[in-house]
Structures are given as structure tokens and as C-alpha cells.
Amino acid sequence: AQSVAQPEDQVNVAEGNPLTVKCTYSVSGNPYLFWYVQYPNRGLQFLLKYITGDNLVKGSYGFEAEFNKSQTSFHLKKPSALVSDSALYFCAVSQYNAGNMLTFGGGTRLMVKP
Amino acid sequence: DGGITQSPKYLFRKEGQNVTLSCEQNLNHDAMYWYRQDPGQGLRLIYYSQIVNDFQKGDIAEGYSVSREKKESFPLTVTSAQKNPTAFYLCASSQDGRNTDTQYFGPGTRLTVL
Numbered sequence: 435a436q437s438v439a440q441p442e443d444q445v446n447v448a449e450g451n452p453l454t455v456k457c458t459y460s461v462s463g464n465p466y467l468f469w470y471v472q473y474p475n476r477g478l479q480f481l482l483k484y485i486t487g488d489n490l491v492k493g494s495y496g497f498e499a500e501f502n503k504s505q506t507s508f509h510l511k512k513p514s515a516l517v518s519d520s521a522l523y524f525c526a527v528s529q530y531n532a533g534n535m536l537t538f539g540g541g542t543r544l545m546v547k548p
Numbered sequence: 549d550g551g552i553t554q555s556p557k558y559l560f561r562k563e564g565q566n567v568t569l570s571c572e573q574n575l576n577h578d579a580m581y582w583y584r585q586d587p588g589q590g591l592r593l594i595y596y597s598q599i600v601n602d603f604q605k606g607d608i609a610e611g612y613s614v615s616r617e618k619k620e621s622f623p624l625t626v627t628s629a630q631k632n633p634t635a636f637y638l639c640a641s642s643q644d645g646r647n648t649d650t651q652y653f654g655p656g657t658r659l660t661v662l
Contacts, residue, residue: 438590466648477552477638477653478591485648524590528647535606536651538590 436461438527440539447515447546455510455542457525467508468526468536469499478524484508495519515546551575552654554639559659561626561633569624569657571639577652579645580622584608585636585656594637597622598645626659634661 437460447453459465466485470478482493489501499510508525522543526536551574561567573580579598583591593606597616611630616622622641626633637657642649 443588468650470653475656475658477554477655478640480650480652483648483650526590535593535596535647536591538592540588540590 436465436527436529436537438525438537438539440523440525440542442542443540444543444545447544449517449546449548450514453512453515453519453544453546455523455525455544457508457510457539458506459508459525459527460506461527461529463529465506465508466528467499467501468528469493469497469508469510470524470526472522472524472541481510481523515544517546517548520544520546552639552641552652554637554654554657556657557655559657561659561661563661564628566625566627567659569626569637569639569659571622571624571654572620573622573639573641573654574620575641575652576619577641577643578619579642579649580616581640581642581651582606582612582614582622582624583638583640585638591638594624596645633659635659 439458468483469481472478482491484491484501492498522541524541525539553572555570581596582594592608595614597603613625639654640651642651
């Protein structure tokens with residue numbers, strides 16, 4: 435079975451500071467990893483994904499994520515946070531031979547303060 | 549939210565009633581999905597469909613039913629057998645259901661049981 439953990443319910447950062455939202459996963463084969471963002475009462479917006487290749491993946495709105503196979507992690511990062519980045523962030527995983535069945539983490543609320 | 553529409557945005561149901569949530573996409577995607585989101589939890593898969601006239605149960609299918617008569621449409625019925633239906637329901641679609649595909653989400657329907 436595949437699973438995702440987002441160990442922090444909330445992350446607080448000051449505007450202009452770097453941010454990191456953590457994600458670890460567990461799969462039996464090669465993982466395919468995704469990050470989504472959700473604003474209040476809205477659907478999820480796709481940010482980026484890792485399928486294969488370069489461990490550093492760049493996505494929308496200046497976000498990037500680093501795949502670390504040895505630590506089974508896929509942390510989301512941004513060099514300089516904006517107040518408008520405040521939202522709920524979800525990490526998700528699928529794996530080979532599991533169809534496109536995404537398993538989501540519980541979400542991390544990012545609060546960026548001016 | 550792209551080319552995926554969900555209606556209605558808010559839905560109120562009395563206990564014992566069946567209700568149907570609409571999901572339509574104009575992205576020409578083969579695969580469609582229904583998720584349920586509860587506060588403090590990630591998304592959980594209810595049903596998914598990779599082609600017309602075919603669908604599979606997800607992790608929490610009990611008390612729900614779906615149909616896929618057209619490529620563009622994947623309605624979800626919440627039956628009276630669903631014991632705790634109050635939640636935020638999200639529909640998604642992807643190109644062809646491969647596990648490397650990105651799923652794109654609609655804006656969601658918030659269902660409240662009175």
C-alpha cells in the first residue's frame with residue numbers, strides 16, 4: 435500500500451523568507467509525486483510533479499520540490515514567500531502498476547505573514 | 549479549475565434522500581475521478597473511470613454510485629446508505645488514466661446533510 439505523510443499541520447513564515455513544506459512517502463515501487471495547492475472553498479491546483487530524471491523539479495508560481503529517494507521525501511520549497519502563497523498544500527503519490535490512484539497526505543496549511 | 553465544472557456549488561440534503569452531484573469536463577480527458585475531502589484530512593478516492601461505460605471503486609465507495617455514459621460527464625450519486633455524507637466533493641480528470649498523468653480538479657461541491 436502507498437502512503438503519504440505531511441508531518442506539519444501548519445507552517446508559518448514571514449514574507450520574503452524561504453519556505454519549506456515537508457512530505458514523505460511510502461510505496462513499494464517507483465514513486466510518482468505531486469504537489470497541489472488549495473485556496474479556501476476551491477478545488478486543487480496543480481503545482482508540480484516528479485516522474486523521473488532530475489531530482490529538483492520546478493513548478494508554477496516559483497515553487498520547486500526536491501525528490502530524495504534515500505529519505506523517501508519530496509519537500510516543497512520556495513526561495514521567497516509571498517502573502518498570497520498562504521493556502522493549504524497537499525502532497526500526493528502514485529506508483530507503477532497502481533493505475534492513476536493518487537494517495538494524498540493530510541495537507542499542510544501555509545501561513546505567510548507580512 | 550480549468551475546463552472542469554461541478555454543480556451545484558452548495559447542496560443541502562435531508563436525511564434519507566439521494567442526491568446527485570454533477571461533473572463535466574471539456575478537456576477531452578479519458579479518465580475522471582471523484583474524491584471526498586473532510587476537514588483535517590486529505591482527499592480520499594470514491595470512484596474513478598478510465599473509459600466510458602467503465603468505472604472502479606476507490607477507497608470509500610460504500611454509499612455512493614456513479615455512471616459514465618459520456619466521456620464528458622461523470623455524475624456522483626450520494627445515496628441514503630452513506631452514513632456521514634457531509635463533506636466537500638471534488639471531481640478531477642486526467643488525460644488517459646496513467647499513473648504519471650496530472651489530475652486536474654474542478655471547483656468542488658459542498659454537501660451538507662440537514
